[in-house]
Amino acid sequence: MEPIxxxxxxxxxxxxxxxxxxxxxxxxxxxxxxxxxxxxxxxxFGGKEDIFLASMRHILTVFGAAVRGALATARTPEERVRAIxxxxxxxxNFHPHVISAWLNFYVHAECSPEAxxxxxxxxxxxxxxxxxxxxxxVGDRAGEAAEAIAALIDGVYLRHALRxxxxxxxxxxxxxxxxxxxxxxxxxx
Numbered sequence: 001m002e003p004i005x006x007x008x009x010x011x012x013x014x015x016x017x018x019x020x021x022x023x024x025x026x027x028x029x030x031x032x033x034x035x036x037x038x039x040x041x042x043x044x045f046g047g048k049e050d051i052f053l054a055s056m057r058h059i060l061t062v063f064g065a066a067v068r069g070a071l072a073t074a075r076t077p078e079e080r081v082r083a084i085x086x087x088x089x090x091x092x093n094f095h096p097h098v099i100s101a102w103l104n105f106y107v108h109a110e111c112s113p114e115a116x117x118x119x120x121x122x123x124x125x126x127x128x129x130x131x132x133x134x135x136x137x138v139g140d141r142a143g144e145a146a147e148a149i150a151a152l153i154d155g156v157y158l159r160h161a162l163r164x165x166x167x168x169x170x171x172x173x174x175x176x177x178x179x180x181x182x183x184x185x186x187x188x189x
Contacts (some may be wrong), residue, residue: 006044006054008034014053018097023052023104048110056118059098063122067089067129074075078184080133081149084126085176089152090167099161126150137184145183152176 012034016025027048031041045051070083087093109116130146138145156172 002044005034005036008036009041009044009051010055010058013051014059014096014101017052017055017104018095020060021100021104023108024073028053045061049114051114052105052108053114053118054097055101055117058167059093059102059105060118062092063087064125066093071129074133077136078131081130081137081180082177084133084154085131085149086173088176089156091171093167094169094172096159096160099157102126102157103161126153148183149180150178152179 007032012030014024016030016033017023026038028038030051031038034041041051045054066087067084070087071080074080074083088140092098105115107121109119127143127146127150130149131142134142134145134149153176156175160172
């Protein structure tokens with residue numbers, strides 16, 4: 001039962017943070033959404049910080065699995081870059097509650113060393129994957145190009161979090177891939 005309850009608490013945390021738009025949610029509220037008592041939530045995670053970190057790890061795990069799955073079918077360097085971009089905006093990663101939770105975790109990283117560490121791991125992996133795919137395409141500009149694409153991905157998340165309409169993954173992919181097209185055509189110098 002423990003893994004099932006832990007998953008329920010993580011899912012409830014993402015939903016509650018997503019609904020409220022902040023990390024200012026109580027363990028009691030999270031536990032209630034998960035269908036259990038706050039005492040049980042504390043038993044499984046210890047405290048609110050631990051639940052937030054487990055939720056952040058979960059989001060990163062889902063993202064990592066999406067990237068690995070997308071890269072498994074990519075045959076060329078360009079397909080690899082596009083696979084990373086598309087995985088960034090898959091429905092499981094680009095759901096409104098996940099977007100809100102993700103952005104709140106970014107803010108939380110300013111005051112939580114462990115959240116900052118998780119964020120650095122995500123950023124380094126994204127950068128590394130992009131540089132690896134971009135190097136055969138743009139040579140020495142791969143690092144700079146990877147930074148630009150990663151910043152666009154983060155920026156699209158931010159813009160969609162602030163919109164009143166639901167996130168549209170296809171639009172997000174089109175926007176970032178449009179920049180990639182410019183870069184590959186020589187317009188991103």
